[in-house]
Amino acid sequence: MRVAAFTKYDRQAASTRQRLLQFLPSLEAAGIAVDYHSLLGDGYVQGLVAGQRPSPAAVAGSYLRRLGQLLAPPDCDVIWVYAELFPFLPAQFERLAFLGGKPLIYDFDDAFFAAYQESPNALVRRGLGDKLEPLLRGAAACTCGNDYLRDYAARFCERTLVVPTVVDTGLYRPLGQIDGNGPPTIGWIGSPSTWVDVRPLLPLLSDLHRETGARFRAVGAGAAAAADRFEGLDLVDWSEAGEVAEVQAMDIGIMPVRDLPFQRGKSGYKLVQYMACGLPVVASPVGVNRQIVTEGVNGFLALDDGQWREALLQLIADAQLRRRMGQAGRRLVEDSYSLASQAPRLVELFQSVAASR
Known part of the structure; x- marks a missing residue:
């Protein structure tokens, strides 16, 4: 099985690492090959951390590159989208994910809809408040980071489930004993x-x-x-x-x-x-x-x-x-909340969605 994954950022963003990249070994072991495409690269994230203003030309180039990727639908069995395809563009651009007729899994671990619906800018609220609905309505399944997000997504996508954001407990583990010496x-x-x-x-x-x-x-x-x-x-x-x-x-x-x-x-x-x-x-x-x-x-x-x-x-x-x-x-x-507890669920979901084509 081949999956085309579309992320908002590259691996320097925790969302990309924790919602997709850490699952790749488990997916690959199950015969699921993932080709992922980030909208904004690590340079963009590094600039935000440093307090630098993003280059409008570079951002526009990133959007055009993604547009080209979707207008020539990827050769895959399943499309996976994290968050949104085109931040701050209307819902019509999100519908491009369905051009190739492939089943889509939508994933999110933040209330991106609220950022639009609660914006202080009335034009953003009016024009983009419902921009994620086409992705959710058209998705074969939706994975959500928690119950709050599931309650929102389930209004539009029947197959909605909670997959919490997890860590690899083989890497994240306690270090030594707490001895109580000195201020903590x-x-x-x-x-x-x-x-x-x-x-x-x-x-x-x-x-x-x-x-x-x-x-x-x-x-x-x-x-x-x-x-x-x-x-x-x-x-x-x-x-x-x-x-x-x-x-x-x-x-x-x-x-x-x-x-x-x-x-x-x-x-x-x-x-x-x-x-x-x-x-x-x-x-x-x-x-x-x-x-x-x-x-x-x-x-x-x-x-x-x-x-x-x-x-x-x-x-x-x-x-x-x-x-x-x-x-x-x-x-x-x-x-x-461990990789070991959640990876099998994600593998089963991809297999099930691909089989239902």
Whole structure:
């Protein structure tokens, strides 16, 4: 079986690595060959991290290249689309995916529809609020990162299922024993686009450093985060080669999220990364976070500064609590959020869709 996959970004984007690339060995072992085409390359993502403005000419060239790929339908058995084919273009362009008459699997792990529907620009809301519906209505199946996204997709696609964003637990694993010596490190890993969710918590993290010595280590926040520096904040550039080691170097993982329509569609990937490495977590009770975090078992849910402070102080002070919660989180990831648990489901889906042509 041959699959033509269309992603928004290349491998430097977590969405491409976690929703497609990490599954390739399992798909290939089942006789499913995947040829993937990214719209925007790694240079585009690197520029965003560095705070650089994308080149309009380069972006236009990327769109034209994708247009050519779809106007000459790929030689494949199944088409796989992540997110959308042409961001900020009307729905008619998404319909090009069906030109060759191949069955299509649509995948998403963020509430991309909400970004259009909640846009402050009235023209965007009116013209693009329903732009993803043609892909969903025409798809043979839709895979969603969480229940919130499934509830949206199921309105248009009958065969809609949740495939959570997962990690390879052979790579993401706990590193050594928690000995409780010295102040722990509170950690966060993400991207410049999600750093905005962390900013409201920075004054509290600064206070905790002064009171307890606990440092805050932020991985992947981007160049703009330099303006947020305080004593006790360590800003670390993200790299694919180093991301696992960076998470393993943390003692507590955090995921603050604003309670907004787009954020409710987040798939909790940070929490999965932390838990796979045996870390206890503290997260906002938004979206799938409430499903991943069991209060007092593998972490805490914190609604306001008072709850964040209480949860972090408990974990800072108690190494054994961190260890117990980290072990519980690791078990959850192995059972439900691991590559080993989800790859067979994806293989079966591709085989089923191809067979129903």
